[in-house]
Amino acid sequence: MKGCILVVDDERDMLLLLERIITEDTGHRVETTTDPYDALSRIGTGGVDLVITDLKMPKMDGIHLLEKIKTRDRTVAVVVMTAFGTIETAVEATRKGACDYITKPFRRERILVTIENVMSFQSVTRENRVLRAALEKKDGFASLLGGTPIMRKIFDRIRQVAPTQGTVLITGPSGTGKELVAKALHSSSKRRDKALVTLNCTVIPENVLESELFGHVKGAFTGAWKDKRGMIEDAHGGTLFLDEIGDLSPVLQTKLLRLIQEGEYRPVGGNGIRRADIRFIAATNRILNEEIAQGRFREDLYYRLNVIHFDMPPLVDRRGDIPLLSQHFLKKYAALNGKTITRICPLAMRRLMDRDYPGNVRELENIIERGVIFCRTETLATDDLFLDEQHSEPSGAFPSSLGDLPFREAKDRMIDLFHRHYIDQLLRNNSGNVSRAAQRAGIQRQYLHRLMKESGITTEDYRHPAAGE
Numbered sequence: 001m002k003g004c005i006l007v008v009d010d011e012r013d014m015l016l017l018l019e020r021i022i023t024e025d026t027g028h029r030v031e032t033t034t035d036p037y038d039a040l041s042r043i044g045t046g047g048v049d050l051v052i053t054d055l056k057m058p059k060m061d062g063i064h065l066l067e068k069i070k071t072r073d074r075t076v077a078v079v080v081m082t083a084f085g086t087i088e089t090a091v092e093a094t095r096k097g098a099c100d101y102i103t104k105p106f107r108r109e110r111i112l113v114t115i116e117n118v119m120s121f122q123s124v125t126r127e128n129r130v131l132r133a134a135l136e137k138k139d140g141f142a143s144l145l146g147g148t149p150i151m152r153k154i155f156d157r158i159r160q161v162a163p164t165q166g167t168v169l170i171t172g173p174s175g176t177g178k179e180l181v182a183k184a185l186h187s188s189s190k191r192r193d194k195a196l197v198t199l200n201c202t203v204i205p206e207n208v209l210e211s212e213l214f215g216h217v218k219g220a221f222t223g224a225w226k227d228k229r230g231m232i233e234d235a236h237g238g239t240l241f242l243d244e245i246g247d248l249s250p251v252l253q254t255k256l257l258r259l260i261q262e263g264e265y266r267p268v269g270g271n272g273i274r275r276a277d278i279r280f281i282a283a284t285n286r287i288l289n290e291e292i293a294q295g296r297f298r299e300d301l302y303y304r305l306n307v308i309h310f311d312m313p314p315l316v317d318r319r320g321d322i323p324l325l326s327q328h329f330l331k332k333y334a335a336l337n338g339k340t341i342t343r344i345c346p347l348a349m350r351r352l353m354d355r356d357y358p359g360n361v362r363e364l365e366n367i368i369e370r371g372v373i374f375c376r377t378e379t380l381a382t383d384d385l386f387l388d389e390q391h392s393e394p395s396g397a398f399p400s401s402l403g404d405l406p407f408r409e410a411k412d413r414m415i416d417l418f419h420r421h422y423i424d425q426l427l428r429n430n431s432g433n434v435s436r437a438a439q440r441a442g443i444q445r446q447y448l449h450r451l452m453k454e455s456g457i458t459t460e461d462y463r464h465p466a467a468g469e
């Protein structure tokens with residue numbers, strides 16, 4: 001998308017030079033002025049995407065102009081130009097919201113690269129703002145974000161499927177938003193005024209799970225000293241979301257099948273049949289066909305669940321959503337931490353766009369949350385994100401950057417690093433077999449799963465063809 005660049009400099013020669021470079025090599029529209037007040041009058045109408053301004057001007061200096069631009073319209077990007085030797089002022093400008101600076105005399109390529117970086121970032125964020133506003137207005141699922149074609153298709157399907165009774169199966173790698181899709185389906189359905197009950201099939205031990213799900217009657221087992229409602233009763237009239245369905249035991253798979261087929265169930269220890277009106281949504285990051293082939297998942301249950309299928313794409317297949325998601329998480333965690341961080345510097349955004357995400361959106365969210373915690377200015381910078389450290393090989397070295405942090409923050413960060421490196425090594429040593437890894441580590445499998453989730457680690461990366469869980 002081509003945009004508009006406004007150049008402000010009291011030297012006419014400089015204006016002419018920049019106007020020529022930009023028109024010849026970028027195709028963006030250029031406006032020029034020698035008067036900062038005139039520049040300011042053009043801000044606030046939504047017409048200007050980027051202002052390139054000199055720092056030293058007689059009527060108003062560049063920093064002052066930058067501040068005024070940002071008060072009128074925070075979304076306008078500003079790049080400052082400065083003579084060599086006054087870089088400190090330029091750095092001060094980036095602290096105040098400029099997204100980059102150029103030293104004069106500059107090379108043509110340098111200015112072109114800067115312009116392209118800023119303008120492509122502006123184009124994505126503009127489009128995302130529009131999309132998000134539209135989504136928030138139209139749908140009840142604004143927390144599920146995305147503007148890429150692949151996500152738009154998912155939104156369309158949600159709109160189509162939500163009002164129906166169809167059972168839904170959501171598959172896809174961990175951290176891709178399966179739970180958010182389930183919530184969106186429920187909140188856009190006719191059942192939205194009734195409960196959305198979520199059951200995580202991994203977290204609860206099998207014997208407890210049965211009575212959690214179906215409820216039990218008084219005296220059903222030792223400790224059952226009164227009747228207990230199950231989640232099915234809670235979900236009556238609403239939606240039951242069965243997360244990590246691939247981990248459900250064979251006994252419960254059979255009982256669940258009956259419930260889905262007949263709408264009937266029996267509480268643990270009870271004789272009477274009860275009926276439930278429920279819409280079922282199930283999710284898993286396992287490949288259910290493989291589970292069926294291995295005899296771990298009932299084929300008939302699979303077909304019952306898989307009436308409507310959503311397959312959530314990994315984040316690297318929709319990199320175009322990274323700016324939108326990053327801005328969303330920035331806003332969320334800045335508010336949660338009581339910080340005024342309003343933007344992500346273009347370089348940091350580029351790094352975020354370029355890396356891989358084995359833990360998908362959850363991993364991106366963790367990176368931004370950590371970044372917000374460590375950020376000391378209004379702009380989230382590359383250093384705040386610690387991206388290199390996250391991808392470096394596990395090592396015993398103490399990261400020197402921690403020495404600059406308050407004790408508590410440094411300790412949390414070190415524990416975080418320890419978790420990531422420990423789990424990484426543990427899973428490597430056990431070819432991604434979580435049960436075996438948990439056993440070797442002497443911790444509960446569920447706890448290991450939680451730690452993996454928090455660290456954005458998935459088993460896929462550690463499995464070799466002969467391995468399997």
Ligand SMILES: Nc1ncnc2c1ncn2[C@@H]1O[C@H](COP(=O)(O)OP(=O)(O)OP(=O)(O)O)[C@@H](O)[C@H]1O
Binds near residue numbers: 453
């Ligand atoms: N499209 C999205 N827009 C906004 N946030 C998202 C999106 N996708 C995922 N997230 C966020 O990422 C995190 C993980 O999402 P979610 O729990 O829905 O993933 P999941 O696929 O169900 O993961 P798992 O299989 O590990 O349970 C959540 O904090 C969620 O808010």
